[in-house]
Amino acid sequence: MNRTIFFSALMLCLSPLSALASPPAEWHQCVKTLTYDLYYGSHKIGFFERKLSWENNQTVDIRSRSRLSAIVAKTNFEQHTRVIWSDIKNSFLTQSFNRSITGLLDGETRAQFNQDGTHSEIVNDGEKMKFDSADLPLLDVEAVASQMRLNLIQGKKTFDFKMQESDDVSHYYFRVAGEEKLNTNYGTVNTVRVEQIKKPDRQVNLWFSPDLDYQLVRGTYKRKILDLKAVLRTKRELCPQSYFTSNNPEAMTAQSAPMN
Template identity: 25%
Template structure:
């Protein structure tokens, strides 16, 4: 785990790495959600909307025995994203979890709670929350980058998230086959048993939206979401 010192040192390097290929576009996407340990499927929804000068990224997943919500509010300033607030709530399977983060960029501090533990962290420039970095990743993939790193506030800790592009693959979804760019999270050796893979639509008309995600935990349990339907900038998505 790389903590505050490393994140602070690298902030000057990574703060300017997110290049915006094109202006953000609002989107809505629904997904089928599957856990390998459960005999039934669930649903998930992800949306990006603009309210005034702020963008709001929401994710909701629900199954019979579990639910998860994740919400971020952020600003887009030139070639960077500036998080303002982050909320995460999980209930059902396993222990429940609530995270609340508020970003004060004048004071350069983040405050809130993580499972009832107080958060009060100094913010290096360029820090993202656990949801906003996904938009930065999507935009960097669209810009043709093959290796990406982000400073992320994870609970009450500052970490560096690394990613690499593995190539192109065809993903079969409910809206048809989609040519996608596969991205993998690069973890440290002690975390290498966990795997996160994401596929972003290659079509510019789809604005490189997430079409599939697979998460494999250390114990082998697997979680997967696959695109069911969606819109980008009000236009309905349709594959081949």
């Protein structure tokens, strides 16, 4: 199984940032942690956790980790990504990411991006590669997920991205497929379902909930033998006191769903 396909599928099921175009600084004082249970078919195989820390109003430090265990195979995944907000591009852009996978799909990837996202330099298991894009910026999966969520907040119905993977660049297209109610760890919530298009060999569906700050509450990916599902378990926020003095304390308190 190609590890790039597997973990790109896994991370496309997850979308973290809480931001709007030119977001006010006070919105990015909190450290946010989202945890998802992961399933292969009907079997729970592990978890995925993402922690976001804004260093200023333009740069966010994202640390992701996952532990998977399926029958006799165990895989550990860790990634550290720096994403910036670009007023010029009106978009999230990737600055860098370092990815480490140990176990069945082991490997190391390091990536650096230029300021406007037109160029990337990748070192994948020691092999050096360079990529360029003259139209859309090159984004890693974290920036893609963040921009997708922002597009939904802005009411967009179709969007596409060029995603930098470990050893290639892929062009992905999405559209809003409709609205649905889902039962979640936070009760029954309204969701917007997004589906991937122009890729007939796979089915990707993502459910974002306006009731939960447009966070992703469920994601599924089906392709050949892959049948993955991510389900939001907890959403936590740790905010400084200054944050609550400038916002409604009742609306901004940390949220956490009970563990199932």
